[in-house]
Amino acid sequence: MKNNVVLLDGAVGTSLWEKAERHGIAKAPVWTYNITHPELVRELAQDFLDAGAQIIQTNTFGANGPAVKRSSKFTVPQVVQAAVRIAREVIGTRATVSLDAGPLSTLLEPYGDMEEDECREIYEEMIGAGMAEKPDCITLMTFMDLEMLRIAATVAKQYGVPVYCAMTFEKSGRTLLGNTVQEIVDTLGPLGIDGIGMNCSLGPDLALPVIREFAEKTDIPLIFKPNAGVPVVNASGETVKDYDAQTFAREVAPALDIVSYIGGCCGCGVDYIRAMKELLET
């Protein structure tokens, strides 16, 4: 009945760390695994494919120039191209391979010291490298500064593939740097992006009002990829998630009437995607 909604994948970052821990592999920035432990990355893409995900993100979220330089001896093309190749090998044409890029860890003027040109060059390098391996689309996710997302989306739009944009929101219903849904729609709409919405943030209950606001304010297809709440460490030192897979699926269900793409972010493993798949089939 809801089979017009496209199923996305879950968390790449937190899922890879869980896998690394199970295999006794040292925790490192997850993009390094594209080169040092490609089997982990392959396994995760396979897991999401088996769970029914129709668009799968490459393991490239934080693999931008400054980060790659600071934490490895690799180059951006090495890391990003390895990621796209792994995804393509596993997925073939059974699902869509999306080149993933997240925000930089430095802030732009006036909040930080980075200038627009420098920011644009970083995205040109990262997205350009990834596009050489011909992913099917580009997703820019978890941005908290609309200006940074605008710069990245402008770069991404040059490649002639669909570009999807999602920002992360605070309790206030704005991004960390104060952007409102209206501002986001007004700024990104004219760029001709193919999907817009929210990901990560603070769990499905707090995310629903935000995605509803998007629905009121734009006709661009909506992306909804909330996380499994904010994980907390209890008194005995165990990490507990706010939402298990079933609760998560139940909580996101109301959004199915308005969104075109649905998935999970931080904390959402394969079981969450499976639970959503069931939801889409009922």
Place this chain on the structure above:
Amino acid sequence: MATLQDVQNIILAGKAKLTPGVVQEAVDSGIPPKDILNTMIEAMSIVGERFTRNEIFVPEMLITAKAMKKGVATLKPYLAEGATSAMGKMVIGTVEGDLHDIGKNLVVMMIESAGFEVIDLGVDVTADTFVSTVRENPDTKLVGLSALLTTTMPAMENIVAELNKQDFRPNIKIMVGGAPITQEFADRIGADAYTEDAATAAVVAKKLVS
């Protein structure tokens, strides 16, 4: 001619580009540099309190912090040596494996405004680096650790454990913070203080060294 009120207003407005000029004008009008500094510190604590009360948010804090930084840089040559570090020295960093530093940077700014000299080790800082930095700076009074990921909370625990083993431990107080950190966690790992936000961190830092 700039007055102290102008200095305060420009910081409160977060005009980082204009702040150095206004501060310079105030100096040139013969206002004692120490008074200018105190006015800026006052502005920062007003902003900090507004932030704690949820009247303003992260972007406003970031912008004010930047204006403050520029203002202090302009004023520094006119101040007596040590005027901006009378409370003592703090070593701070985001723990190993963690790259989040927006919150930590706000803590740095508030603590500096409270009169401490801050050695900021940046992000992804190991226990070894914390220990050797304190060793190289025997006058360190506070060590601050920030963690934003539940997966790096064990690193925080480990760094506190290492610090707790050192002979210099009685000379320092350890403060911890970051969104997933709680008072309960801070107590369990043997830190001396936890605060929920940057403005409160500055207040507590002053109490810890007095």
